[in-house]
Amino acid sequence: MALIGAHVSIRGGLHRAIERGESLSCEAIQIFTKNQLQWKSPPLKLEHSIMFYKKWQESYVKDIVAHASYLINLASKGDIRLKSISAAVDEVSRCRELGIGCLVLHPGSHGGAGLEKGLMRMADALKELLARTDDAKTKILLETTAGEGFSLGGDLSHFGALLELLDGNSRIGVCLDTCHLFASGYELAPRESYERFVSIVDKYVGIDRVGCWHLNDSHYDRGSRKDRHAHIGEGCIGIDAFAHILTDERWKHVPCVLETPKDGHGDEGNLSILRKLRGY
Ligand SMILES: [Zn+2]
Ligand SMILES: [Zn+2]
Numbered sequence: 001m002a003l004i005g006a007h008v009s010i011r012g013g014l015h016r017a018i019e020r021g022e023s024l025s026c027e028a029i030q031i032f033t034k035n036q037l038q039w040k041s042p043p044l045k046l047e048h049s050i051m052f053y054k055k056w057q058e059s060y061v062k063d064i065v066a067h068a069s070y071l072i073n074l075a076s077k078g079d080i081r082l083k084s085i086s087a088a089v090d091e092v093s094r095c096r097e098l099g100i101g102c103l104v105l106h107p108g109s110h111g112g113a114g115l116e117k118g119l120m121r122m123a124d125a126l127k128e129l130l131a132r133t134d135d136a137k138t139k140i141l142l143e144t145t146a147g148e149g150f151s152l153g154g155d156l157s158h159f160g161a162l163l164e165l166l167d168g169n170s171r172i173g174v175c176l177d178t179c180h181l182f183a184s185g186y187e188l189a190p191r192e193s194y195e196r197f198v199s200i201v202d203k204y205v206g207i208d209r210v211g212c213w214h215l216n217d218s219h220y221d222r223g224s225r226k227d228r229h230a231h232i233g234e235g236c237i238g239i240d241a242f243a244h245i246l247t248d249e250r251w252k253h254v255p256c257v258l259e260t261p262k263d264g265h266g267d268e269g270n271l272s273i274l275r276k277l278r279g280y
Contacts, residue, residue, distance in 0.1 A: 002213070002251045003028035003063050004274045006258040006267045014048055014098070015055040018064075024267055028063040028255030030104070030212070033094040036069045039087055049097045056099070063255045065141070065175075065212050066095050068105045074125035075108035075118040075152055084108070085125055089132045096136040102211045104141045104175045107153035107162075118152050123165035130171055141175040141211045146183035146227040154184040154225070160204030174205050177214035177259075178245070179230075182237045185223045188245075189238025198250070213256040215242060215274065231260050232270045239277070246278040 005026035010017045014033065021029035034041035056064060068091045072084045088105065095103050110118025126140065142162070147154020159174055166172055178188060186200075187193035201210065217235025219228035233239045245251060260270050 001278060002246050002248070002254055002256045004246070004256055004271060004278065005029045005061070005063075006260075006271060007031070007067070008267075014044075014052040018052070018055045018059050018061055021061045022059060024271055026061055026257075026271070028065070028257055029061055030065045030067055030214075030255070030257045030259075032069070033066050033091065033098060033100070034069070036067070037071070038069070039071055039083055041090075044094055044097050053099050063253075064098075064100050065102045065104060065255050065257070066091065066098075066100045068103055070106065072105065073108035074105075074129070075110050075122040077111075077113075077121060081121070081125060085128055085132075088125075088129045092129070092133040092136050092138045092140075095138040096133075100138065102139045102141050102173070104143050104212055104214075107142050107145060107151070107158065109150040110152060111150050113150075115152070115158075118150070119158060119161050119165065122152060123162055126162070126166060126169075126172065130166075130169060137171075139171050139173045139211055141173045143175040143214070144177050144180045144184070146180045146225050147185075148183075148225045148227060154180075156200050156204045163205065163209075173209040173211040174201075175212040175214060176201070176210060177216060178237060178241060179214070179216035179218040179235070179259075180227060182218045182222050182241075183220060183224050183226055187222060188241035190240070191244065194241060194244040198248075207250050210251065210254060213245060213251065213254060214259050215245070215256050216259050229260055231264060232258070232273045239273075242274065243277040246274060 005028035008020040145153040216229040
């Protein structure tokens with residue numbers, strides 16, 4: 001079945017994230033491997049990587065995915081593009097050192113240059129990233145977005161186009177974020193809508209390329225193109241959507257992690273709702 005978990009902090013050291021995951025009984029966690037708001041971070045120390053890896057091996061936490069810095073924009077141009085590619089290369093290297101198999105990356109924004117140009121730039125930057133990290137097995141999971149402003153990834157066809165430009169490279173996958181999908185217009189709660197959505201995923205991306213789900217309810221209504229996460233069941237998506245995902249055999253072994261607000265009943269409350277919806 002789907003692996004239920006949450007995004008957890010690395011405060012106090014990377015291995016502390018695994019401890020936080022364990023204290024929440026997470027089967028999967030998502031982490032930043034560095035300060036996500038800075039372009040550059042000091043390299044990982046070998047002893048810290050070993051500590052992390054050992055802790056993980058002994059842990060109840062089965063899978064760990066990394067989320068890349070929010071600053072990276074592979075659909076940009078000029079200086080930001082160069083900085084973004086270098087930062088993404090560093091993110092992949094960190095994943096490799098830590099034994100993390102998947103890196104979630106936002107597709108970026110074309111900044112007004114237009115969708116087609118944005119996708120071309122993105123594909124070129126991804127090609128470079130893949131070439132510069134070809135000794136790593138780490139998959140790049142491009143995350144669906146709410147489709148706000150000039151951002152790419154608000155429509156699943158964008159990922160289909162990127163995959164075509166990348167000749168279906170096997171290191172490219174997707175991360176499906178329920179809040180973003182809903183905000184960009186996809187309906188997920190009625191059973192027929194959910195099945196229709198999955199068939200669209202299969203058409204443009206392929207079920208096998210789904211490497212992670214972000215389970216967040218949406219504060220704003222469907223099609224709002226506004227990204228604000230809400231506690232599970234307290235937003236506009238409809239709780240059935242989460243039950244469909246968590247009981248769907250197609251997401252067997254796929255990490256399904258919360259990025260919901262930490263206030264109120266927090267991760268603990270949301271995780272217990274997810275477990276109830278999954279049935280155990
Ligand atoms: Zn997300
Ligand atoms: Zn979001």
